[in-house]
Amino acid sequence: MSDDTPPADKPILAKKAVTLGGLCDVITLLALSFTWLGSLGRYGWLFDLLSHFRLQYVIVCALALIYAWIRRRIWLVLISLISVLWNAQIIEAFHQTAEVADTTREKALRVMTFNVLTENKNQTSAISHVMQTDADIVCLLEVDDTWRASLEPLRIKYPHHVEELSDVNFGIACYTRLPMKSSEVRRFTIWWLPTLVLNLDHLGRPLTFIGTHPIAPMSDQRAHEWREQLSGIATLVSGLPGEVILAGDLNATPWCEGMRLLREKGGLDFRSVDPVWPPTWGLDLPMMIPIDHVLTKRGLTIQKRTLGPETGSDHRYVTVEIVRSAP
Structure with missing residues (x-):
């Protein structure tokens, strides 16, 4: 060569x-x-x-x-x-969805929603954080019979509570110090997952609190049931005359289709001074997303929104302070 x-x-x-x-x-x-x-x-x-x-x-x-x-x-x-x-x-678009309201007229209503994770091994710490938050309304998700004893401090602290403990990951329990007129368990799909509806009195006005946890839309069938549950809740809310608060692990980000249906059909919205896009699930994963929310209707504004620390769950709890907007 x-x-x-x-x-x-x-x-x-x-x-x-x-x-x-x-x-x-x-x-x-x-x-x-x-x-x-x-x-x-x-x-x-x-x-x-x-x-x-x-x-x-x-x-x-x-x-x-x-x-x-x-x-x-x-x-x-x-x-x-x-x-x-x-x-x-x-x-x-979801950084600030409400203007700062006048907070001098009345005390803010504190609401907490927390997916505690069924298999959470740190139940004592999780419930301790719930107690320290001292919310007026507490909504806990993924509670089953293994949580029954751990929930006793909340039963003592709050005069009203509704529990639907489940042997799957969709148990739900709500606790409140507000006067409760009535409560019911609603089920919107063939999966028969519970949604709690509490009819409360908030400073002399009727307030409906709804706590829910639809299934994650990870397949065609599951996505259908997820949309059905959110759509059913939206239909329920659209027919309610008074103030409404919806809270829970919605398995929905602010910008997904299910959330759009819930907001447009039900008249609910975030109405939050603080951003609602910070992640609440999977904070140790690259795919962390915001899926735990509190939405309101009829002039209620979220004046403050905070996320809790890691307490053994794969979710961070969300605590909000809600006030009535000026007429």
Whole structure:
């Protein structure tokens, strides 16, 4: 072989480099596509499932933007930039959903919702945090018979309570110091999951508190039951004449299709001075999302919203302070 013969491996290496670059482009486009597919939630459960991860998409799209800029892919830079802005504006829409209200007229109503996790091994600590929060209304989710003894301090502290303890992960219990006129357990789907409806008196006015925990929409059938339960609750709320508070692990992010149906059909909304997009579930996972919520109706405003610490559950509890908006 003469010295003028080019090395045989140079074209092969060049070809491999081009293939690697093309592969990165494809991966980037697939990542960006989730942003837009997630906006089609009303057309299919899988699309709606993709909608939950807006916080992650901001980061992914920003990385795609940097990659596209380095590679000098102008068209990809444009798509990445639009994707970043699209996700950011969706999140920003839930940063502040109410104006600061006059808090001097009456004491705020404190409400707490907490998915304690059925298999939580730290029940004592979890209930201790609930007691310390001293909320006027407490809604606990995923309580079963193994929690029965641990719940006794709440039964003593609060004069009114309703418990529907379940041997699956959908038990629910509500405790309140507000006068309770009546209560009922509603079931909206064939899964027969309980939703608690408490008819209370709040400073001389009727208040309906609803605590619920629909199934996670992780398949076509489950997504159907999830939407049915949220739709059933929305129908119930739309026919209620007085003030309404809905709380629980909704397995729904603020920007998903199920939440849109709940808000539009039921007239409920976040009405929160504080942002409602900080994650409440999976804080030790890359896929952390906000799925624990408190929504209100009829002039009630959430003046303050805080998340609790880690207490052995995969959820952080949500505590809000609610006041009546000025007429």
